[in-house]
Amino acid sequence: MSDYGSDDELFDDVNADDLLLAGSKRENSSDDDSVQHPNKRAKQSSTHGQYDDIARSILKRDFGYDDFRHEQASAIRAILQGENVLVVFPTGAGKSLCYQIPGVAFEELDAAGLTTRHSKTASIGAGITIVVSPLIALMKDQVDVLQRRGISAACLDSTKTYEEQRSINASMQEGRLRILYCAPERLNNEGFVESIKFVPGGIRLVAVDEAHCISEWGHSFRPDYLKVARFVDEIKAERVICLTATATPRVADDVRRAFNIKESNMFRTSPYRPNLQLHAEVIKTSEEKFPRLLKFLEKHDGPTLVYVTVQKQAEDLANHLSKLGHSTAAFHAGLPIERKIQTQDAFMAGDVRIVVATIAFGMGIDKADIRNILHYDVSSTIEEYSQQVGRAGRDGKPSFCMLFLCRDDFWLRESFVRGDLPSRQSLQKLLEEIFINQTKAKLPDGGEVIKLSQLVLGKDHDIRPNPLGIILATIELRFGLIRAITPEYSAYQYEAGDGYNARVKTDESSEAKAIVGHAKRARRWFTIDVNVAAKDAGLLRGDIVRKLNQFNDKGVIRLKASGVANRYKILKKLPETRKQVAEITDKLHAEMEAREKDAMKRFQAVCDLLTDSQCFARTLTRYFGMELPDGKSKCGHCTYCMTGKPVMLPPKPHRAVNMAGIREVLAACDVRDDPRFLARVAFGIKSPRVTQLKLDKKDVFGSLEDQDFESLLREFTKECESVGFDPDEKFS
Structure with missing residues (x-):
């Protein structure tokens, strides 16, 4: 969610003339500790023990836990030492503690003389931890929990009133606020960026949640996340922790490079959860889904998340279930903020048993007793699937995860992928607009x-x-x-x-x-x-x-x-001719085509996971570069392990190209300069131009959704070429 234009800026009235920039960037220590003097190693070991003692004290006092799990203690120790860290823990494994405990601990470390501060403003306050997090619901939930535990935390988002903003700002200025949550889009707010530089005590830590969004090869790459690394440098944060549940080895390498995190400071644990029963069931047609869902709900009691793909589907399905007496609510990104908060609170309190949701729901939800996850539609990626099933059974009790695998869903997944790649000519004109037609302005530097x-x-x-x-x-x-x-x-x-x-x-x-x-x-x-x-x-x-x-x-x-x-x-001289722009267009379009193919492969990987002749849990764990614990080759309770047979998905039907349907699309739309645009109309994919021409209101929109997209594209390309369109146009 963007914070632009929301009137919820946070500004600091500390006089910039009286303060120097808070905090200082710390360099990571050498990977080779073996060359240290024995006395130095002994002193370091003693200091490590003091870090651990303070961290465990806070863990018990403020969070009510007796000991750390997984690699939490090691990650926290590295942060307290001033190093940058990457944490890859599965959903529900306690990633948030890895920055929440340091956020509380810095003041105690300063008092104990365990930190060397370079900031000239260190004596003014203990500084602050900034958490960059993608969803308002996630931030609200975590802040509520922290405040109930007596920890000074707040989040800046578009739901805050003017008075709430001023209160948050006062807490920062007076050195009372320890942890501040904000969306990555807020880092674009020039007032926020300028004033955060002067927070008393400096920025002790920046925590980057859902850090896989930084990598363009991650399953949910978000360009705004690219700015986080620059933000860290601009505000001279002392250290950084990146956190994700879904990083393949390739994505983890991208994140480490972005934030200068050494390999030994990457802490990861297996995504395998022995209490989760992973199942898949083939549904022949979409009409058969709802009766199967009702049967599932009759057999599986307890809090349940039902994941769907589109917003209208979430509302329709929730309404149907409610009419049949099920305690159900819908959740998706298009709902008003107030309703989303009400739904989340009701589910957390147990007042609503079932939430039918898009992917917008669930990130950071700290509900331990979710018993069931049902994917009404097939997931778009293994990462998405892993995140969502990981929300079940955080209390360690057996939990059931079912996915409906239906050929009818494949069109919808493909439409999402195909809608993102622009035609080459659209890209060329865009780049000409940026490089050639834009007016340049001078900067102060x-x-x-x-x-x-x-x-x-x-x-x-x-x-x-x-x-x-x-x-x-x-x-x-x-x-x-x-x-x-x-x-x-x-x-x-x-x-x-x-x-x-x-x-x-x-x-x-x-x-x-x-x-x-x-x-x-x-x-x-x-x-x-x-x-x-x-x-x-x-x-x-x-x-x-x-x-x-x-x-x-x-x-x-x-x-x-x-x-x-x-x-x-x-940064460099921009292209000045259409030919120069075309050279970049060719390279960029090729990369975008590769990304489209990669997205199709990601979706196919989900199908392969569920139809392979081996344990679901093992395939899932191997995807993230790990193995099942103790050398196990199977979990013993997924669909494959229980039946000994792979799930059989009906073969994809091969249909002849519907030339009559193609002629109907051409008759309804006079566009002949963009074959991909015509293919989108036929396949039912919206775009700005489709909406502008109101083609989504015509009968031909989506009339060929059962066809092969590449076949449609070939036929429309032939038609456009017949009237003079040249897909390989060269520029002099």
């Missing part, structure tokens, strides 16, 4: 920057938001032409509060004078062009923004920022 509206770019070039973000990230990562820098709000408005005239208009600072001099008042709200104000006053834009934030936090104005402009600093 003498560099140049371009400003982009991703919303406008996606609409103009028929590219969905997620692949567009990945395209921009790939330009940055693969070609080194541009680098994303902090976006800026194009419009700042504020409403005068109590004491405005006395405190703002009498402020003699250059920043305050620039604000008063450039603010234009309408009825209630003042509007200020921050760029113009900074230029006229000979100040930096950040100076004006920081001063506005300070006034906001003191309550003398109520600040509102809107209109996000994504900014990219130009």
Whole structure:
């Protein structure tokens, strides 16, 4: 969820002139400890024991546990020593303790003299731990638990009121807040980034939850996560911990490189959970699913999560179950925040037995007695499947995980994959827009920057938001032409509060004078062009923004920022001709085609796991580069182990190309410059251009969803070529 335009900025009114940047980046120690002097090793061993004692004391006192599990103790010790760490634990294995305990421990370590602080502001406070987490529901749940345990924690999200924001900010300024949760999108908030640099005591730790999102080869790559590493450097965080439940060896290597984590500081445990019974059942047609679901629910009591693919499906299925007397609620990303919170709270309290949900539900849910996970549709990746079944049976008691495997579902999964790859010509025009047609602006350091509206770019070039973000990230990562820098709000408005005239208009600072001099008042709200104000006053834009934030936090104005402009600093000379752009287009499109094929393989891997002639649990564990414990070759209670036979999925039907259907699509749509666009219409895949032309409202939309997508693409390419379309157009 994006925090842009949500009016929930967090700003700090500590005077930047009185503080130097808090915290300092620590380098990881050498991998080779064997060359140390014996006395040094003995002293280090003693210090390790002190770290462990403090950590265990907090574990017992604040969290109520007697001892650590898995590799928790080793990971926490490394963090307390000031090193960067990667934790790969299965869902429910206690990853959050690996940053929550250090977040509490830093103050005690300082008091015991066990830390060497380089920050000039260390004496002001114990500093803060920032947790970058992807979901509001996850942050809310963990903060509620921490607060009940007496730990000062808060989360910044779009549900917070103005007064709640000010309260959180005051806690930070006064050194009372120990752990702050925020979404990765918040790191784009220039006010937040600027003011967090001046938190008293510095940033002791940044915890990156769901760290697999950093890797473009992870199952849920999110471009905003790429900015976390830069954020860590900008705020000079002392150390970093990355956490995930679903990192293949390739993804783990990507994360380690991004945050300079040495291999010996990667702590991982097997995803195998002996109390989980993994099962799959073939359903011939989608119509047979609901009766099977009812039969499953009759046999399996207890809290249950039913995972579906699309939002409407979640609501429809929940309504059907409720009408039949089942205690059921729906959960998906499209619901109002209040309803999502109510559903989560009701499920946690046991007031709702069944939640029918999309993948939006479950991350970070700390409910130990979930007895059943049912996948109404096949999962898109093994990582997704592993995460979701891992939410069952955290109390160690037997829990049942069933997946319905139905050929009818395969179209939907393929449509998600096929919808992300733009046509080559769409990509070419997009890159021309970025490299050739954008106006460049000067930066204070003498560099140049371009400003982009991703919303406008996606609409103009028929590219969905997620692949567009990945395209921009790939330009940055693969070609080194541009680098994303902090976006800026194009419009700042504020409403005068109590004491405005006395405190703002009498402020003699250059920043305050620039604000008063450039603010234009309408009825209630003042509007200020921050760029113009900074230029006229000979100040930096950040100076004006920081001063506005300070006034906001003191309550003398109520600040509102809107209109996000994504900014990219130009690192190298950009392409200037269509031919130069085409060379990048070819490489980038080839990479995106490879990513599409990889996504199709990921989905096929789920089917292979469930239809292979071996234990489900063993195949799942091997996917993540590990084996079952104690040399076991099978779990003994999955579908394969219990039947001795693989699950048999009916073969994919081979249908002749429906040429009549193709002619109907061509008759309803006069587009002939993009064969992939036509194939999407026939297959039922929405895109910005499909919506703009209202083709999703016509009967031909999705009329050929039972056809092979590649066959449709070939036929539509022939038709477009017959009227002059050239898919291999070269530019001079």
